[in-house]
Amino acid sequence: QDVEKERKPHVYLSKEEVKEKIKSYNASVTDKLKMTLNANGIYTGFIKVQMELCRPITVQSSQSQGRCAHSNNETAFYLPDGCVNTLHISSTNTVREVIEALLKKFFVADNPAKFALYKRCHKEDQVYTCKLSDQEHPLYLRLVAGPRTEMLSFVLREHETGEVI
Numbered sequence: 001q002d003v004e005k006e007r008k009p010h011v012y013l014s015k016e017e018v019k020e021k022i023k024s025y026n027a028s029v030t031d032k033l034k035m036t037l038n039a040n041g042i043y044t045g046f047i048k049v050q051m052e053l054c055r056p057i058t059v060q061s062s063q064s065q066g067r068c069a070h071s072n073n074e075t076a077f078y079l080p081d082g083c084v085n086t087l088h089i090s091s092t093n094t095v096r097e098v099i100e101a102l103l104k105k106f107f108v109a110d111n112p113a114k115f116a117l118y119k120r121c122h123k124e125d126q127v128y129t130c131k132l133s134d135q136e137h138p139l140y141l142r143l144v145a146g147p148r149t150e151m152l153s154f155v156l157r158e159h160e161t162g163e164v165i
């Protein structure tokens with residue numbers, strides 16, 4: 001039953017409900033990472049993404065940006081455990097766009113299709129991890145869940161080895 005709930009499309013909030021949720025969200029934020037509602041109904045805010053990467057990532061040096069891939073200015077290394085990145089996004093950004101923005105922010109040369117974004121939820125002393133579809137909106141999920149990362153957090157991982165991309 002829980003799996004079926006995860007597959008159902010999200011019921012989006014009305015403009016007035018979004019306004020109230022943002023007001024409530026900002027009142028309970030403790031790290032100054034507040035959300036802002038624009039006149040057009042689009043809101044912006046921050047999400048934190050924990051990097052749980054098992055394989056090394058390939059990073060371009062800043063001088064080699066824009067040149068052909070796999071130049072001599074690339075370095076592969078493992079990210080340390082528990083590495084968390086904060087990203088400023090809009091309510092219109094999809095999971096795929098968030099993955100691409102994260103990789104671009106850190107000059108990662110690896111193909112974004114190698115990665116997936118997961119949500120980690122804590123319910124009744126158990127932790128559930130669920131892969132997000134490319135079309136979901138992480139900032140909406142953050143708004144609905146509230147600012148507490150104990151309730152909802154985001155994790156970037158490589159696709160499983162057996163998954164075909």
